[in-house]
Amino acid sequence: MTEQRREDWDPRSATVLQDQIRAYDTMRKQCPVAWSDYQQWTLFRHADLMQVLEDHKTFSNAVSVHLSVPNGMDPPEHTPYRRVIEPYFGPEPMARFEPQCREVARTLVQRLPKNEPVNVVEALSRPFALQIQCAFMGWPENLHQPLADWVQKNHQATLARDRQAMAEVAQEFDGYIRDLLNTRRQAGGQAPNDVTTSLMREQVNGKPMTDEQLISLLRNWTVGELATISASVSILVNYLAQHPALLRELKAAPDQLPLAIDEILRMDAPLISNRRVTTRDVNVGGKVISAGEKITILWASANRDEEVFGNPDDFCPQKNADKNLLYGAGVHECPGAPLARMELKVLMEELLKPLEALEMVKEHASERAMFPTGGFNVLPILFRQI
Template sequence: MPEVDRTPDWQPRSEEALNNQLATYDQMRESCPVAWSEYQHWTVFRHADVMTVLNDHDTFSNVVSSHLSVPNGMDPPIHTPYRKVIEPYFSDQAMARFEPTCRSIARKLVKKLQTNEPFDAVDALSQPFALQIQCAFMGWPESLQAPLNQWVKANHRATLSGDREAMAFIAEQFDGYIRQLLEVRRNAGAEAAKDNTSLLMEETVNGRRMTDEELISLLRNWTVGELGTISACVSILLNYLASHPELHRQLARNPLELPEAIDEILRMDAPLMSNRRVTTRPVELGGRTIPAGEKITILWASANRDERVFGDPDAFCPARNHQNNLLYGAGIHVCPGAPLARMELRILMEEWLAAVTRVTAADHSKPERALFPAGGFHHLPLVVEKR
């Protein structure tokens, strides 16, 4: 194979790209749909090319790190038994059992929001909701919420800066939290609460119980995914409704429309910006020849706005766009936690619409977008009127 040209096609960390992420991706989708950069390596912008990657797991492997990642960083056949273990935790029955707890958390947080006074929706609602929901779902103590919140922020700063030493330290810190939770349950023996963490400790893969290393990796992946993306989702939804008051009123009148509306808003403005793959063989993609062993960045924030599939990417049309929406991925690695995320967001928005008659952007400060690789908002000042 001829030597690959490593001249950057774009600069994803440039100030212009970071300050105008969606516009940059929209432009790249047209001008260079598969692009090379030192930061993201090969970035895939178009929906069709992303589907090629998702549907060919033999060529585009999920094993992107030397560190164990259960089950996200695994390929079949290793991936399959781990996936089978976790799917029942997101079944209809499991969601029905958790729904009252979820609704209680959502209702209390919405009730606490101040009326007719500016507040930061990230600090007051999106982050607390994500933290409380995750701890409740896993059976973790409330005392862990504050350390987890600080851990998420430190992890984001380290990822943003590319500080590998800091990232390793932060990962070890999280592992310490989980080891302690596992130890508490082992010491309790038969008296341990039958929460999801305890139940996972009893699961078997290939005829044996998972090791602590596997459990910690699984719980880390669940937690990082839940805390980051759910908070981003909430901030995106509230920002959109503040900008579209008629939709806010429509959904308040017709809450059954919420599930598809939520998915559509999050199609236009991605909470999870990207995922990674690595090529196992040379491959042609989007007119580029990519060697084996190359890192691929799937840019959900671009693929879900592809005009070839969705027409005007900013046109709100849930019925038309639902089938091709990649909010939760596709293929064998489609997000197993999608039922939980959809239920959490639906319930929170039901409680929001039941309590809030009007939401507007606050005048005193501007929203601040989170920076790649995070989605959503870092700061979202809003004002609400309540019933």
């Protein structure tokens, strides 16, 4: 059990939650390795995160007491699962999926109210994340609404650190996945030829994955995709609404979108943090952290570190690309990065085509999402179309 110690900060204070990004900027300068009862050790600097990401033996991903495939595993256990997953995000699968992704994006963009205020989160970012994930996995449309409701319940339980609620939410998701697996087994050779069916046929260490392993894998895959893609879309729309010159540049030169998207999401993180646990006593940023203590690695701060990026709000996509931790680094770098990048590029291409301008709606207040989620809960925007 961790000894009682004085808190360096309160991640849930009103001051922090009012503007998380600026609060993290301040902490990075004042106390870059900070203790709190809520997060235990929090790391704010880019260099300290790189120390963690490059030393998976000292900083373990096995934080949860529950099975977590492959997110909560370390090499060598992690390696065969990663080997199974990575081909699903290769160039050929991405090329095959892009037309379907574009159709989802185009349909949602065409349905947006024109020249009147709309909440981007409800009208675009959440529906896109949900529909695109189900399309990629081969899941039916009747799962859209249950999954949308589930995402909200999962976020609330995680924010509250309510273990019972988190367990109930996980069990609810498990039920959806078990139904999908059972339906495919009953269909036999007539089962749809999609990602879910293909995963059911994969082997790890010479054996098929158990239902528990498959469910854990699909839960981690889905939670990460739905939350971060939705947050990313709202962040991108908000940024372009406030930077009309950049919007015009990207509309004229859409080939610049991939680097621009990564850079905007560096400045305003869709995923705030991840966790690790130490396997030995270790010095991080001048502070000794004992074995067995939890660490929160704060992407939303490290990607704004002045020592690496200069002024964190300067838009410099080419200069900052190599140091950008948007998709992590090391053995746990996000395997789904090619899918996320393709989805966001396609959506922004479709959004910019008919667009003249994005305008903030001053009479309607936006509402930021709170830890552990980035982006917005409410983002009123007027889509001025040609």
